[in-house]
Amino acid sequence: xxxxxxxxxxxxxxxxxxxGLLTDMLITMTDRGPDSAGIAIYGDADAGLKMTIQSDxxxxxxxxxxxxxxxxxGQPVEIRVVDTHAIxxxxxxxxxxxxxxxxxxxxxxxxxxxxxxxxxxxGLPKDVAARFGLRQMAGSHGIGHTRMATESAVxxxxxxxxxxxxxxxxxxxxxxxxxxxxxxxxxQKGFAPKTQNDTEVAACYISSRLAExxxxxxxxxxxxxxxxxxFTFVVGTKNGFGVVRDPVACKPAVMAETDDYVAFGSEYxxxxxxxGIETAxxxxxxxxxxYFWER
Amino acid sequence: MQTIDMATTPLxxxxxxxQAQAKQTNQTAWEIVNPKGAHAIxxxxxxxxxxxxxxxxxxxxxxxxxxxxxxxxxxxxxxVAENMMSGTVIIxxxxxxxxxxxxxxxxxxxxxxxxxxxxxxxxxxxxVVHGSIGHMSAFMAQSGNLVVLGDxxxxxxDSLYEARLFVRGAVKSLGADCVEKEMRPExxxxxxxxxxxxxxxxxxxxxxxxxxxxxxxxxxxxxASAY
Numbered sequence: 001x002x003x004x005x006x007x008x009x010x011x012x013x014x015x016x017x018x019x020g021l022l023t024d025m026l027i028t029m030t031d032r033g034p035d036s037a038g039i040a041i042y043g044d045a046d047a048g049l050k051m052t053i054q055s056d057x058x059x060x061x062x063x064x065x066x067x068x069x070x071x072x073x074g075q076p077v078e079i080r081v082v083d084t085h086a087i088x089x090x091x092x093x094x095x096x097x098x099x100x101x102x103x104x105x106x107x108x109x110x111x112x113x114x115x116x117x118x119x120x121x122x123g124l125p126k127d128v129a130a131r132f133g134l135r136q137m138a139g140s141h142g143i144g145h146t147r148m149a150t151e152s153a154v155x156x157x158x159x160x161x162x163x164x165x166x167x168x169x170x171x172x173x174x175x176x177x178x179x180x181x182x183x184x185x186x187x188q189k190g191f192a193p194k195t196q197n198d199t200e201v202a203a204c205y206i207s208s209r210l211a212e213x214x215x216x217x218x219x220x221x222x223x224x225x226x227x228x229x230x231f232t233f234v235v236g237t238k239n240g241f242g243v244v245r246d247p248v249a250c251k252p253a254v255m256a257e258t259d260d261y262v263a264f265g266s267e268y269x270x271x272x273x274x275x276g277i278e279t280a281x282x283x284x285x286x287x288x289x290x291y292f293w294e295r
Numbered sequence: 296m297q298t299i300d301m302a303t304t305p306l307x308x309x310x311x312x313x314q315a316q317a318k319q320t321n322q323t324a325w326e327i328v329n330p331k332g333a334h335a336i337x338x339x340x341x342x343x344x345x346x347x348x349x350x351x352x353x354x355x356x357x358x359x360x361x362x363x364x365x366x367x368x369x370x371x372x373x374x375v376a377e378n379m380m381s382g383t384v385i386i387x388x389x390x391x392x393x394x395x396x397x398x399x400x401x402x403x404x405x406x407x408x409x410x411x412x413x414x415x416x417x418x419x420x421x422x423v424v425h426g427s428i429g430h431m432s433a434f435m436a437q438s439g440n441l442v443v444l445g446d447x448x449x450x451x452x453d454s455l456y457e458a459r460l461f462v463r464g465a466v467k468s469l470g471a472d473c474v475e476k477e478m479r480p481e482x483x484x485x486x487x488x489x490x491x492x493x494x495x496x497x498x499x500x501x502x503x504x505x506x507x508x509x510x511x512x513x514x515x516x517x518x519a520s521a522y
Contacts, residue, residue: 269332284410
């Protein structure tokens with residue numbers, strides 16, 4: 001099954017409330033996906049590069065990491081530990097060196113970008129949200145997912161969102177049937193997925209298309225011809241928010257738009273408590289049709 | 296008028312109260328507030344009561360309905376009026392996937408649009424959609440009438456049995472074994488009655504009728520290797 005929620009703010013005044021609104025939406029989707037939960041949130045772009053890392057042993061792993069990294073790259077680094085995750089603020093251009101440093105030590109990189117932070121763990125959505133303090137987070141847009149696993153194991157890395165490019169994230173409800181073939185093609189192109197998860201292949205596909213020069217809409221359009229299976233995808237970029245459903249469109253989706261926001265939910269329940277929902281335009285996205293918003 | 300607030304009343308208590316109404320009940324008018332997209336609201340009813348849901352519902356609203364009139368003032372989620380036996384279900388807004396699926400009787404009226412698979416496997420229900428319907432609607436529909444004032448999506452009536460499909464607007468494509476058929480006086484009469492009962496402002500003469508070519512479900516020895 002799986003549950004998806006997404007919120008793209010048009011009204012800047014709502015930014016402090018983004019985390020709270022998304023948290024309530026996410027918890028409403030618990031019975032669609034009680035295995036694990038995750039959220040990608042796009043906050044203020046600080047100077048430098050943000051990298052979200054994760055460790056199953058955060059106390060040991062993150063202790064002394066700041067100093068060790070500064071010694072490694074010879075420049076100042078900031079670290080903010082949030083439960084099993086930590087947000088590093090790094091100097092421009094240091095991403096590849098830091099990623100290599102993490103890989104050598106078995107520390108997982110969840111995502112990088114100027115504004116995106118990703119938090120995901122195994123557990124009930126309300127517990128995951130509380131561990132990371134999602135309710136207090138502010139930002140311009142965010143995407144959340146509650147997972148009921150089908151194609152790969154219930155692990156932190158199997159949870160959504162998947163990020164395979166700077167400030168890019170993707171969540172998925174459904175299952176892909178040509179992900180092994182696509183994984184080989186993407187690996188040859190230099191966009192190798194890290195896990196055996198089918199959704200990560202879709203994320204890598206979008207990243208590869210964006211890297212080749214497609215805009216978000218064109219990349220989403222490509223999923224309709226190149227990916228086989230059931231999917232409703234919701235995708236975030238630094239400035240954008242997109243939705244696409246496969247042509248059969250078995251996986252549910254509801255959208256709402258007001259002057260203040262564009263919202264996505266697997267079910268209307270997820271949207272029912274949003275401000276102004278009574279007068280919002282509420283619709284079901286059409287099959288095989290790309291919707292995207294960019295600011 | 297009985298009012299049940301779903302913000303304070305659990306779903307099971309709500310449905311138990313509605314299902315407990317006898318055929319001769321004096322409590323004929325019910326109002327349900329704060330549905331907020333909840334699943335399985337007003338299912339399994341079997342009394343001539345009128346239930347108005349103030350807002351939008353989630354999966355399977357008014358499923359298995361008998362006798363009752365259920366009205367939703369907002370939109371309905373997937374599977375509204377699934378397997379309805381009799382009675383009337385009216386959706387003021389839109390309906391999601393497989394509205395009226397497998398319905399055996401009664402009337403389902405959707406004032407907005409219905410999405411994919413509307414009336415899939417319908418077995419005697421009448422469905423009137425004031426707007427348009429999505430793809431694969433009336434798939435394997437066996438009997439009953441599906442009336443659409445707007446347009447129909449891809450593969451309308453695929454593998455159709457004996458249901459009648461009336462569409463006023465454009466049909467994107469017909470499914471396997473579904474063909475346009477002549478509109479005879481008896482069809483005009485059936486359609487006029489349904490349009491009147493559904494409060495639809497349309498003339499029967501504006502519609503086209505589609506039905507089964509009956510080539511798919513009869514055994515043909517020439518096709519033996521395909522079975």
